[in-house]
Amino acid sequence: MLITQIKALVGVHPKETFVLHGDEMAQLPTLENAWLLLENGLIKDFGPMFTCPSSTENNQHETINAEGKYVFPSWCDSHSHVVFAASREEEFVMKIEGKGYEEIAAAGGGILNSANKLANASEEELFESARKRVVDMIKQGTAAIEIKSGYGLTFESELKMLRVIKRLKNELPIPVKATFLAAHTYPQVYKNDHQGYIDLIINEMLPAVAEEKLADYIDVFCERGFFSVEETDQILTAAAKFDLKPKIHANQLSVSGGVQIGVKHGAVSVDHLEETDDDVLKSLANNPTIATLLPSCSFYLNIPFANARGLMQNHAAIALATDYNPGSTPSGNMNFVVSLACIKLKMMPEEAINAATLNGAAAMELSKEMGSIAIGKRANLFITRTIPALAYLPYSFGQSQVETIILNGEIYNG
Ligand code: NIG
Ligand code: FE
Numbered sequence: 001m002l003i004t005q006i007k008a009l010v011g012v013h014p015k016e017t018f019v020l021h022g023d024e025m026a027q028l029p030t031l032e033n034a035w036l037l038l039e040n041g042l043i044k045d046f047g048p049m050f051t052c053p054s055s056t057e058n059n060q061h062e063t064i065n066a067e068g069k070y071v072f073p074s075w076c077d078s079h080s081h082v083v084f085a086a087s088r089e090e091e092f093v094m095k096i097e098g099k100g101y102e103e104i105a106a107a108g109g110g111i112l113n114s115a116n117k118l119a120n121a122s123e124e125e126l127f128e129s130a131r132k133r134v135v136d137m138i139k140q141g142t143a144a145i146e147i148k149s150g151y152g153l154t155f156e157s158e159l160k161m162l163r164v165i166k167r168l169k170n171e172l173p174i175p176v177k178a179t180f181l182a183a184h185t186y187p188q189v190y191k192n193d194h195q196g197y198i199d200l201i202i203n204e205m206l207p208a209v210a211e212e213k214l215a216d217y218i219d220v221f222c223e224r225g226f227f228s229v230e231e232t233d234q235i236l237t238a239a240a241k242f243d244l245k246p247k248i249h250a251n252q253l254s255v256s257g258g259v260q261i262g263v264k265h266g267a268v269s270v271d272h273l274e275e276t277d278d279d280v281l282k283s284l285a286n287n288p289t290i291a292t293l294l295p296s297c298s299f300y301l302n303i304p305f306a307n308a309r310g311l312m313q314n315h316a317a318i319a320l321a322t323d324y325n326p327g328s329t330p331s332g333n334m335n336f337v338v339s340l341a342c343i344k345l346k347m348m349p350e351e352a353i354n355a356a357t358l359n360g361a362a363a364m365e366l367s368k369e370m371g372s373i374a375i376g377k378r379a380n381l382f383i384t385r386t387i388p389a390l391a392y393l394p395y396s397f398g399q400s401q402v403e404t405i406i407l408n409g410e411i412y413n414g
Pocket of ligand 1: 110111325328
């Protein structure tokens with residue numbers, strides 16, 4: 001496929017650039033008035049229009065005229081919980097009445113509510129509903145996703161979730177990474193026996209997950225009222241023996257110590273970070289662990305927005321993701337995440353777009369194939385509507401400027 005007359009090709013990073021830290025994030029290389037050639041599912045070549053392959057050569061390829069339009073590398077959503085059995089709009093109403101996230105969880109809502117519902121759902125039902133959610137996300141420009149377990153909380157249900165994610169990996173046309181999050185909360189029966197549940201995770205679940213190769217990463221909700229730093233340390237230490245690197249939930253509701261324990265274990269990313277202090281910022285300075293920020297979670301829960309500028313001033317790498325889940329972020333729209341990052345995290349459009357593409361890919365260890373326009377990378381991209389400028393995309397929040405989706409070099413119609 002040949003795309004011609006492109007107003008600007010966005011994210012033309014050198015092939016060897018895998019992640020951007022601090023002020024590097026402000027650099028979003030673009031090529032104006034460009035062409036792009038896709039072959040065998042990959043980006044084959046691109047250049048300025050005056051070097052475009054001649055019209056006779058063009059005849060060999062399906063050609064798309066993208067005059068006035070931008071071509072972006074697809075969004076890379078590195079944090080989601082899209083496998084769940086039921087929505088939780090009743091909690092939405094409780095929130096409007098003034099109840100907080102922890103209060104709702106303590107009243108039997110929250111993660112335990114989702115776990116009860118998931119226990120009764122079949123693998124087939126879970127697969128089909130999650131697949132539909134991901135298809136909607138693909139139509140909004142996402143073309144790589146990480147998906148967590150964590151609504152199982154028993155041996156059977158955690159494995160059931162991970163098998164659903166494995167099937168999504170096999171059947172969806174985009175890269176999918178699986179994260180094992182049994183340590184999402186303590187199930188009711190282990191309420192007063194935390195060590196008992198940790199032992200179950202370490203001695204029974206982890207070996208089975210590893211045996212069936214069901215996960216790429218380990219996650220723990222390291223948070224006040226959930227898993228302590230010591231408990232997190234124990235789980236991450238055990239997971240390392242199975243080669244599962246951490247991507248953890250840290251500092252969502254309090255300065256929990258989650259960031260530092262994640263960094264200590266060489267986490268690929270520490271996610272949320274709505275609550276930070278100087279020590280947190282310093283622990284991520286010049287560090288390979290990526291800070292994954294989830295502004296649509298802050299927006300929905302009415303909790304603080306993360307200190308993106310402080311992180312960038314400390315030369316940390318920031319990724320942006322949705323956190324799509326039924327409790328804290330019932331939305332998988334990366335366009336909205338990028339808008340919120342600009343509006344609420346005060347990221348510049350270039351910074352936010354880098355965070356949602358190249359750094360999102362890095363937060364799933366997919367930078368070699370996703371996240372930028374580079375020869376040899378997977379041809380997953382989107383063409384915008386006719387828009388006046390790059391910044392128009394985040395500026396026009398709540399409206400999708402994504403017009404054509406290309407996956408593996410072909411137009412995707414869902
Ligand atoms: O990332 N914080 C923990 N996990 C999810 C919310 C889970 C839920 O409420 O169902 C999150 O926000
Ligand atoms: Fe999450």
